[in-house]
Amino acid sequence: xxxxxxxxxxxxxxxxxxxxxxxxxxxxxxxxxxxxxxxxxxxxxxxxxxxxxxxxxxxxxxxxxxxxxxxxxxxxxxxxxxxxxxxxxxxxxxxxxxxxxxxxxxxxxxxxxxxxxxxxxxxxxxxxxxxxxxxxxxxxxxxxxxxxxxxxxxxxxxxxxxxxxxxxxxxxxxxxxxxxxxxxxxxxxxxxxxxxxxxxxxxxxxxxxxxxxxxxxxxxxxxxxxxxxxxxxxxxxxxxxxxxxxxxxxxxxxxxxxxxxxxxxxxxx
Amino acid sequence: xxxxxxxxxxxxxxxxxxxxxxxxxxxxxxxxxxxxxxxxxxxxxxxxxxxxxxxxxxxxxxxxxxxxxxxxxxxxxxxxxxxxxxxxxxxxxxxxxxxxxxxxxxxxxxxxxxxxxxxxxxxxxxxxxxxxxxxxxxxxxxxxxxxxxxxxxxxxxxxxxxxxxxxxxxxxxxxxxxxxxxxxxxxxxxxxxxxxxxxxxxxxxxxxxxxxxxxxxxxxxxxxxxxxxxxxxxxxxxxxxxxxxxxxxxxxxxxxxxxxxxxxxxxxx
Numbered sequence: 001x002x003x004x005x006x007x008x009x010x011x012x013x014x015x016x017x018x019x020x021x022x023x024x025x026x027x028x029x030x031x032x033x034x035x036x037x038x039x040x041x042x043x044x045x046x047x048x049x050x051x052x053x054x055x056x057x058x059x060x061x062x063x064x065x066x067x068x069x070x071x072x073x074x075x076x077x078x079x080x081x082x083x084x085x086x087x088x089x090x091x092x093x094x095x096x097x098x099x100x101x102x103x104x105x106x107x108x109x110x111x112x113x114x115x116x117x118x119x120x121x122x123x124x125x126x127x128x129x130x131x132x133x134x135x136x137x138x139x140x141x142x143x144x145x146x147x148x149x150x151x152x153x154x155x156x157x158x159x160x161x162x163x164x165x166x167x168x169x170x171x172x173x174x175x176x177x178x179x180x181x182x183x184x185x186x187x188x189x190x191x192x193x194x195x196x197x198x199x200x201x202x203x204x205x206x207x208x209x210x211x212x213x214x215x216x217x218x219x220x221x222x223x224x225x226x227x228x229x230x231x232x233x234x235x236x237x238x239x240x241x242x243x244x245x246x247x248x249x250x251x252x253x254x255x256x257x258x259x260x261x262x263x264x265x266x267x268x269x
Numbered sequence: 270x271x272x273x274x275x276x277x278x279x280x281x282x283x284x285x286x287x288x289x290x291x292x293x294x295x296x297x298x299x300x301x302x303x304x305x306x307x308x309x310x311x312x313x314x315x316x317x318x319x320x321x322x323x324x325x326x327x328x329x330x331x332x333x334x335x336x337x338x339x340x341x342x343x344x345x346x347x348x349x350x351x352x353x354x355x356x357x358x359x360x361x362x363x364x365x366x367x368x369x370x371x372x373x374x375x376x377x378x379x380x381x382x383x384x385x386x387x388x389x390x391x392x393x394x395x396x397x398x399x400x401x402x403x404x405x406x407x408x409x410x411x412x413x414x415x416x417x418x419x420x421x422x423x424x425x426x427x428x429x430x431x432x433x434x435x436x437x438x439x440x441x442x443x444x445x446x447x448x449x450x451x452x453x454x455x456x457x458x459x460x461x462x463x464x465x466x467x468x469x470x471x472x473x474x475x476x477x478x479x480x481x482x483x484x485x486x487x488x489x490x491x492x493x494x495x496x497x498x499x500x501x502x503x504x505x506x507x508x509x510x511x512x513x514x515x516x517x518x519x520x521x522x523x524x525x526x527x528x529x530x531x532x533x534x535x536x537x538x
Binding site: 037038039040044045046049145146148149150152153155158159160163164167240241244 | 306307308309313314315318414415417418419421422424427428429432433436509510513
C-alpha cells in the first residue's frame, strides 16, 4: 500500500479530463494536478521547448513526493515520455500508448484517424505507436487547432463547432476510417459534435479513459494502491491565472476545484 | 539623424501587421522585430506575467541598441506601456492610444465597439482611453478568442469565419456602433469578413496603421529619422520555432522573412 499522491500534469486545463477519469476509476487515490497555464499551449511549440517544460513540470510533482506521474497532455506525451521515463525513478505514463492500443483493437477495417494539435500530429507519435500494435493499419492524422478555443468558449454544440468539424474531418470520412483517436485532452468535450459529423459507425477513442485504466493496472502490478479508504485529497497548482483554471476547469472536471494554488514559473526548474 | 533601428515586439507573429505598416510609412528605417513565440499567447495570461514578459522583450531590444520601442501586441500595450515607459530611457509607444484616438474621431453617434483578446478587453485599456478622448462615448468591448486561430489556419474568408464573426459581433450591431477598433494584431486580416458582418456604415479602425503614423510623428519631433537612404536592414528574432514565424509570418508581412534568428528564452532576462 502506498498513500502518496498520483501526480498529473498538463499544459493547462485540458488534462482535467484525464484527472476526471482517474478520479472515477481510482476513487481512493490522492491526486496532485499541475496546469502549466503560464506557458500554454504546448501544441505550437518546438520539441526542445516542450521537453524542457515537461521536465520542469515533472520535477515539481516529484518534489511533492508523488508515487507516479501521468502526462495528461498529448503533446508532451508524444514528445517527452521517453526522456521523462529515463530521468525519473518513479513510473511515468503518457496518454499516447493507451490511446493507440485501444484504437488498434477497435478498428475492423484497419483504417484509423487521429486528431490532435499540430505538434502531436507532426510528431507521428500516435501513428507510429498504432503501427506497432497493428502493422497493416492505415493511419491518417489531422491537426485541428480550432477545437481547443471552441471548447474553451463553451461552443461545443454550436453551428461553428459543427462546420469546423466538417472542414477538418471530411478527409477522414473519405478515407473510410472506422476508429478515431481524440488525441487532445479538450476533444472528448466535442465528442457529440464529432460523432454527428463522422457518423455512428466510427468508434471514438478517448485516451483519457484508456490511460486511467492503464494507471489502475500499473498501481495494481506494483502494489501501489492507496488502501486508506478516506476521502482522498485533491490539490491543484497553476503556473498562471489560477482563477481561470477554476472557472473553465470546473466544466472539464464536473466538480468544484478547491485547494488551488498559484506557483511561480521560475520555481519550476 | 539617428540610424539606430526601431524595435518592435509582440507575443508572436501578429505584430508583423504593425511592422508592415511601419515599413510602408517609414521606408528608410532599420527595424528589429522580436516575436516571443515561446510564450504566446499573452492574451489569456495574468497582468503580472504579461508585464514580466514585456519587460524581458524590451530589455532584449534595448540590448540591440534600438532608438525606440513599439509594443505591437495589444495585450502587452494595454497592460505594460506605463511600466515600460517609466523603466526605459528611450521612447516606448503602444497601439492602444493611437487606436483609441482614431476611433474617437471616426465615430459620429458616439457608439464605439472594441474587439480583442480576453486580456485586452478585460483590461479596459481601450475603453478608458476612448473615454479620455470623448467623454460621452459609449464603448462596448467584446473578446473574440477564436479569431486568432482562424487567421492562423488561413480561414479568414471561410464560412466558419463568417459564422464566428456573427456570433461575436451581433451585440455590437444591436448597439448600433458606427466605429469598431480591431484591437488585436491578427484582426486586420479578417477585415473583409468583419465588414461583411457589421455592415458598410461601420468604420473599422486598424491600430497598426495609426501607430505607424504616431511613430513617424514621434521620430520627426525628436529628430530621430534615419537619413541614410540605403536599403534598410530588417532583423527578426523568435523565442521558439522560428520556421513557423517565417511560414505564417510571410502572410502577415506580405514580404519574405530573412535574417531570422532564434534566441533562448532564458537569455531574455
